[in-house]
Structures are given as structure tokens and as C-alpha cells.
Amino acid sequence: QAVTVEVLDHLERLALVDFRDSEGVERLQKAIQFADQLHEVNTDGVEPMDSVLEDRCLYLRGDDVTEGNCTKELMKNAREKVEEYFVAPPGNIPLPKLEE
Amino acid sequence: AKACGGVWRRAWQRGVGGPVSGARQAFASNARGGAGSAARCGLVPWVPVVGLEVHAQISSNSKLFSGSQVHFAAPPNSLVSFFDASLPGTLPVLNRRCVEAAVMTGLALNCRVNKKSLFDRKHYFYADLPAGYQITQQRVPIAVNGSLSYSVCVDNKMSQMVTKTVKIKQIQLEQDSGKSLHDDTRSQTLVDLNRAGVGLMEVVMEPDMCCGEEAAAAVRELQLILQTLGSSQAVMAEGQLRVDANVSVHYPGEPYGVRTEVKNINSLRFLAKAIDYEIQRQIKELENGGTILNETRTFDSKLGCTIPMRDKEGKQDYRFMPEPNLPPLILYDAKSLPANMNHQQVVNIDSIRERLPDLPSVKRAKLVEQYGILPEHSFTLLNEDGLTEFFENVVNQTQMKPKKVIGWILNDLLSYLKQHSLTVKESPVSSFLLADLLSLLEKNQISSTAAKKV
Numbered sequence: 001q002a003v004t005v006e007v008l009d010h011l012e013r014l015a016l017v018d019f020r021d022s023e024g025v026e027r028l029q030k031a032i033q034f035a036d037q038l039h040e041v042n043t044d045g046v047e048p049m050d051s052v053l054e055d056r057c058l059y060l061r062g063d064d065v066t067e068g069n070c071t072k073e074l075m076k077n078a079r080e081k082v083e084e085y086f087v088a089p090p091g092n093i094p095l096p097k098l099e100e
Numbered sequence: 101a102k103a104c105g106g107v108w109r110r111a112w113q114r115g116v117g118g119p120v121s122g123a124r125q126a127f128a129s130n131a132r133g134g135a136g137s138a139a140r141c142g143l144v145p146w147v148p149v150v151g152l153e154v155h156a157q158i159s160s161n162s163k164l165f166s167g168s169q170v171h172f173a174a175p176p177n178s179l180v181s182f183f184d185a186s187l188p189g190t191l192p193v194l195n196r197r198c199v200e201a202a203v204m205t206g207l208a209l210n211c212r213v214n215k216k217s218l219f220d221r222k223h224y225f226y227a228d229l230p231a232g233y234q235i236t237q238q239r240v241p242i243a244v245n246g247s248l249s250y251s252v253c254v255d256n257k258m259s260q261m262v263t264k265t266v267k268i269k270q271i272q273l274e275q276d277s278g279k280s281l282h283d284d285t286r287s288q289t290l291v292d293l294n295r296a297g298v299g300l301m302e303v304v305m306e307p308d309m310c311c312g313e314e315a316a317a318a319v320r321e322l323q324l325i326l327q328t329l330g331s332s333q334a335v336m337a338e339g340q341l342r343v344d345a346n347v348s349v350h351y352p353g354e355p356y357g358v359r360t361e362v363k364n365i366n367s368l369r370f371l372a373k374a375i376d377y378e379i380q381r382q383i384k385e386l387e388n389g390g391t392i393l394n395e396t397r398t399f400d401s402k403l404g405c406t407i408p409m410r411d412k413e414g415k416q417d418y419r420f421m422p423e424p425n426l427p428p429l430i431l432y433d434a435k436s437l438p439a440n441m442n443h444q445q446v447v448n449i450d451s452i453r454e455r456l457p458d459l460p461s462v463k464r465a466k467l468v469e470q471y472g473i474l475p476e477h478s479f480t481l482l483n484e485d486g487l488t489e490f491f492e493n494v495v496n497q498t499q500m501k502p503k504k505v506i507g508w509i510l511n512d513l514l515s516y517l518k519q520h521s522l523t524v525k526e527s528p529v530s531s532f533l534l535a536d537l538l539s540l541l542e543k544n545q546i547s548s549t550a551a552k553k554v
Contacts, residue, residue, distance in 0.1 A: 010417065050218070051422060051424055051427070054427060055427075057427065057445065058427045058428065058429050058430065059193060060194055060195070060444065060447070061167070061195050061196060062196060062197075063160050063162055063195055063196060063197035063198075064162060065161050065162050065169040066167030067162075067167040067168045067181035067182075067183075068167070068169050068179045068180060068181055069178055070180070071175070071176075071177045071180070074180060074182075075177070077185075077187075082288075082290055083176070084175065084178075085176050085177070085281070085292055086177070086290070086292075086293070087290060088280075088289040088291050090282065090284065090287050090288055
């Protein structure tokens with residue numbers, strides 16, 4: 001299966017990485033082929049495992065207020081702040097349309 | 101579809117015209133797809149389809165995965181822990197109270213509670229989501245396949261109420277995001293993370309509704325249920341209950357049309373308005389030969405219309421993945437209760453079920469049975485905060501029969517309160533005084549006109 005322009009477009013937007021030259025596309029193609037080897041294993045009737053922790057117990061915390069009230073410390077990380085609010089760029093700037 | 105039939109029949113009749121009785125019959129039989137005998141009549145009965153996603157803030161002291169406080173108005177970024185700010189090295193720790201709230205809600209909505217549910221990450225970029233992902237339950241949520249029954253009035257007459265049911269697809273636990281304040285003049289966004297990480301129950305309703313009125317009625321009933329359970333205070337004005345509507349229209353017999361998502365609706369009244377506007381907009385667009393875009397729109401309450409949201413262009417790829425820091429959430433019941441586990445770590449579905457309070461529908465039935473009032477009266481009593489209690493107090497302290505008392509409460513007292521925008525708690529006439537007054541009336545010591553003046 002060839003990698004289509006739509007898929008490349010989509011990947012570049014997500015990763016914010018430009019790999020449009022043919023070397024990049026070929027490398028991507030090879031990487032997909034390599035990963036496709038996974039399909040050779042028969043997994044019929046086997047439940048997928050997300051994590052080796054799946055048999056661990058999920059700890060439940062009591063509903064008490066134990067944290068917070070550290071505005072000053074958190075604000076030390078802010079490059080810019082306005083009256084204890086973090087400052088961020090306006091909304092989501094849409095990416096310019098990519099040409100072929 | 102019966103309640104909606106009237107509304108949409110009137111809507112297209114204005115443009116098309118045609119025999120009234122024929123239209124009603126045609127619409128009723130074609131409401132959910134099927135052969136278009138309406139088409140043969142030359143009429144166009146568009147079928148609107150409405151589904152809702154309701155986010156209810158869980159009523160708890162601390163957040164879903166951290167110990168910072170849940171509180172409405174507080175200085176910006178004062179109720180934020182290192183985890184909420186997504187500082188490296190922090191991990192989520194699940195709040196037991198949030199799990200119980202979700203189980204209660206699932207049981208009240210007749211859901212199957214999943215004894216094993218999983219957490220996932222939903223990725224997207226936005227300033228109020230510091231981690232770049234939201235922890236939610238996309239694959240296996242905590243409760244599925246429930247139902248919610250609600251009532252709508254037929255033709256705006258309270259005396260003819262029809263019971264409808266909407267299916268609940270699922271209920272999932274997820275994190276709330278922070279709040280963004282857009283400052284367009286200085287081209288920046290101010291972010292307050294106090295709300296980031298607060299526990300939410302997302303209730304997904306199947307697209308079983310067909311107009312704004314049904315949607316508003318369903319949400320109102322859900323609101324009453326949540327408030328009765330105490331799992332959420334569900335006050336829309338304070339953002340504790342947020343509703344997104346998915347709206348589409350299609351021609352009977354054809355597949356569902358393209359749907360749009362309408363967000364930013366902050367009251368029940370606007371919910372009904374926004375949905376009805378969007379249905380009309382889609383019908384007009386399609387009848388003019390246009391197409392509907394699968395987009396997200398916001399409701400402008402001042403203009404009374406929906407407009408496209410600039411930030412949500414194109415379909416988002418959320419790259420769902422299992423949350424690696426949280427093992428599966430296991431719930432127990434009486435049969436599967438583990439013998440030697442610390443009971444702080446055990447959530448027992450059966451014991452939660454036993455402790456469920458009377459749901460609104462049960463309370464209404466009891467009121468009707470106990471006091472002999474009409475069903476629609478019981479609806480009004482439960483709809484106004486504190487009115488049921490007031491009514492019962494009056495009945496207990498007066499000689500007048502409940503069936504007569506209800507008339508005074510609903511017609512005289514309530515209309516007065518509404519006229520002066522007062523809540524029941526702010527009523528200038530206490531239940532004791534009213535009881536006294538009505539007793540005097542019963543004994544014919546005063547006339548009813550005099551009583552009304554008071």
C-alpha cells in the first residue's frame with residue numbers, strides 16, 4: 001500500500017514535522033513495512049494487553065483536600081502572567097494549507 | 101415523535117401547504133424512516149434527529165485525580181496542584197467519591213455498571229489542557245446501555261403529558277479542562293487551571309430526540325435526578341452541567357443526514373432555542389440545494405442563532421491510547437466481594453444501589469398517591485426548588501384538603517413568586533401563615549377573594 005498525500009498531510013499536521021522529500025517518504029514506507037510484521041502473529045481470541053500493570057490494584061484515594069494553594073510556585077514557571085493567570089497565545093492558530 | 105409531529109408539521113406547512121389531516125397521518129407513520137407515502141402526497145416532512153452529550157461536574161471535595169479543592173469562585177490558579185498543572189513527575193490518583201458518584205448515576209439511569217472499566221488518553225492541543233491530553237474512558241466506560249424517561253406536554257397543554265424515553269449510550273469518568281479567557285484586544289488567552297482536573301461524568305444520550313423541547317425536558321429530568329442523588333449539583337449557570345447537542349435532519353427512508361455539533365449553551369431555554377434554530381437552518385439549507393458541513397457551531401444567545409466556531413476546523417484526530425499510569429478500575433458486588441481487602445479500596449455496586457434515594461419519578465408517584473393531586477401538579481412541585489416541602493408543610497398544618505391546597509400553591513402562590521422573581525425560600529408568606537389562612541378559608545371565616553388579596 002502506498003502512502004497517500006492525505007495521510008502525509010495528516011501526519012505532518014499532527015507531528016509538526018516536515019518530511020516531504022522523497023527520502024522521508026521512503027523511510028516512512030519502510031518503517032510501516034517493518035511494523036506490519038506484527039500482523040504475522042495469529043491473535044485470534046487473545047485479549048489485547050495494554051500494560052503489564054493490568055493485574056495491579058487501582059488505588060482509590062479518599063475525597064479530602066490535600067493539595068493546591070501554591071499559586072506563587074506555579075507562576076514561577078510562567079514566562080508571562082497577568083494577575084495570576086497564565087498567558088497563552090490566542091486560540092488555536094490554523095496551519096496554513098500545505099501545497100503538493 | 102408524536103410531540104414533535106405538531107411542531108414540524110406547522111413549520112413546513114407554511115411553505116408548502118396541503119391537506120392537513122393527510123399530512124398528520126403521513127408524518128406519524130414516517131417519523132422513523134420507512135416508505136415515503138408522504139412523498140406521494142408531495143409533502144416534505146423532514147425528520148430532525150437530536151442527540152446530546154451532557155457533562156456533569158461531580159460534586160466532590162477534591163478533584164478526580166488529585167487532592168486540590170473543587171470550588172466555583174476562587175482566586176485564579178489557587179486550587180491547582182502540580183499534577184493539575186501537568187508538571188513532570190506527577191501521577192494521577194483516582195478519587196473514590198467520584199467513582200461512587202458515577203456508579204450511583206449509572207444505576208439511577210438503568211445502566212449496566214461495568215465491573216471492569218479502563219482509562220484512556222484523548223490528545224488535543226489547547227491552552228487550558230496543560231498535559232496535551234485528557235484522561236477519559238473511551239474504550240470501556242464505567243456504565244453503559246441505560247435509559248432516561250421524561251415527560252413532554254402535547255401541544256403546550258400541561259394536562260396532556262406524554263412519557264418519552266431516551267437511551268443512554270454510556271456514562272464515563274473524565275477530567276474537566278481549565279478555563280480560557282480570550283483577550284482579543286491584546287491577542288492573548290488568559291488561563292486559569294482551577295477547573296482543570298475536576299471530575300466529570302459524561303452522559304451520552306442516543307439520538308432518540310427530535311426537537312428542542314424534548315431535549316430540554318430530558319436534560320431537566322437528568323438534572324433533577326443528579327441533584328436528588330447528590331452526584332452533581334448540576335447548576336447550568338455555574339457550568340456544573342454543560343450540554344452539547346448533535347443535530348441532523350434527513351428525509352424519511354433515507355439514511356441520517358450530516359450532523360453538526362452545537363456547543364456553548366448555558367441554559368435549558370437556550371438549549372431548546374439553539375436546537376430548534378439549527379434544525380430550521382439545516383432544513384432551509386438543504387431545501388435551497390446546499391449541503392450541511394460536519395462542523396462545530398456555537399450558539400449566540402443574543403442573536404438567537406448558531407455560528408461556526410473558528411477553532412474547530414476539520415476533523416480532529418484524538419490519538420486515543422490506554423492511560424499507562426492507571427490499571428483497570430474494578431468494582432465489586434455482594435457476590436464478588438473480596439474477603440481480605442481494605443474496604444476503603446472496595447466499591448460495592450450493590451450497597452450503593454441499596455442506598456439510592458427515591459428518584460424524581462418515584463417521588464412524583466408518591467405525591468400523587470398520597471395527596472390525590474394530578475400528575476402534572478407533581479411535576480410542577482418537583483420542578484421548583486423547595487416547593488414540595490412547602491406544599492407538604494402547608495398540608496400538615498391546615499384543615500384544607502390537599503387537593504384544594506395544591507390549587508392555592510400552584511395558582512396563587514407560585515404565580516406571585518414568578519411575577520416577582522422570587523424563589524420558594526424567599527416567599528414572603530411562610531408555609532405556617534398560608535396554612536393558617538387556608539384553614540380560615542375552610543371554616544368560611546373569610547372569603548376566597550379576601551384570601552387571594554393576602
